Amino acid sequence: MMKPAIYFNELDDDVLQCMLCPNKCVIKPGQVGICKARKNIKGMMYSLNYGELTSIAMDPIEKKPLYHYYPGSEILSVGSWGCNLQCDFCQNWEISKQRPKTINRVIPDQLIEIAKSRESFGLAFTYNEPTVFFEFILDTARNAIREGIEIVLVTNGYIEEEPLGLLVQSVNAMNIDLKGWNSELYRKLGGEKKYVMKTIEKALEAGIHVELTTLVIPGENDSTEDMAEEVRWISSLSPDVPLHITRYYPAYKYDKPATPLETLTRLWEIAREQLNYVYLGNIPATNESNTYCPSCGALLIERSGYSIEVKNLDEEGRCSKCGKEIPVIL
Structure with a gap:
């Protein structure tokens, strides 16, 4: 198609x-x-991949990961194939590096009807890189918004400014993969960090709900200096942007051992010095996955795996203990 x-x-x-x-x-x-x-x-x-789906599932929104966007909900998540970066540690390489043999074909209105039939509040384009699925996402998003269905992108953010400007008109939320502050790592992947930074800036300017993810890979982007620089830049945009620091596991061409938990904790502590909402991911449930009020410390959202409990938040997203407005969509 x-x-x-x-x-x-x-x-x-x-x-x-x-x-x-x-x-x-x-x-x-x-x-x-x-x-x-x-x-x-x-x-x-x-x-070549217009309307070609390789994956479709109802996922917890936290799996994207999005922690401040309808916490505890599920969203219809779909993926196609292809990617515009060359990550040798890709965990979805079966669909990012090649066109799989098994493909399901849909048109935009069919996908929207599937979302409605599953009572999903939205559609998440994920699993492979949504950028290379551009035309299908654009056609689907324009129709979905009219049906009251929200659009989520889980993306590496590697897109030119003009198509991004067209796309964000119909996008509600994005998790953008900032692969670290190490420019050399981006060069290894066939990219440049400055373009991802620009995508993050433009998405925030457009009023999109944005959360960021950095996958920490031993020896590649795990230095405390790089994390300090990364969060300093994020904080300059807004200290309220949630950052997910996630654990790498061996995948595709990378056989390095998984990221040590102590490394993740150290980077989490550094990030917390400048950002209000920092989370650890791809690890067993810990307090570092909960949301706390940055003013009074009250527990706002408790997470145990994908079991979510919203606690001290009122209907307007304010801390019920101190009244601070929390950047969360309920």
Whole structure:
């Protein structure tokens, strides 16, 4: 189910340059870009994965992870295939690095009807990189918003400013993967950190609910200095942006041992010096996954795995103990 792509430039001899993400792949006729999901067919750019789903499930919203966005709810989550970064530690490499043999095809209105039939308040585009699913997400989101269905993106944030500006008009929440403050790591992945930073800034400016995730990989992005710089920058945008510091496990081409828990705790402590809401993920349930009032310390949301209990929050999202307004959507 091919769909003409929106963002590309025409060069000489039917060569095209994709303008969707900062890779700006120059693609000759018959070839695909880095993401493998966009192809030059006789001088016209097509999305190869339009309407192609590899995964569909009702997930806890906390799995995205989004901790301040309808806590305790479930959302219909879907993924396609392809990715525009080259992470050798990818935990979903079966769908990010290739087109799987098993594909379910849908059109936007069908997916919206599935969400309604499962009584899901929204649609989350996740599992692989949503950026390379751009045209389908755009078509679906525009229709879904009219039906009162909210749109969530779980993304690496590696997208050009113009398509991002079009997309955010119909997006309600994003978890953006900030892979750390180490520019060398981003270069290894075939990207540049500055573009992800710009996506975070633009999403916040657009009024989207934004949470960030940093997967901590031993020897790559686990230095205390880098974390201090990362959270200093996040705090300059808003100290209320939730940050999820998550544990790496061996996957795909990486066989390094899992991140030591003491490393995660140390980075959590550093992040808490400048940010009000910092969480540890991919680990057994601990107090570091709960939400506390930054003013009075009251327990606001208690989490044990995906068992969620909202405690000292009133209906308007204020701490019932001290009245502080908490950035949470209930």
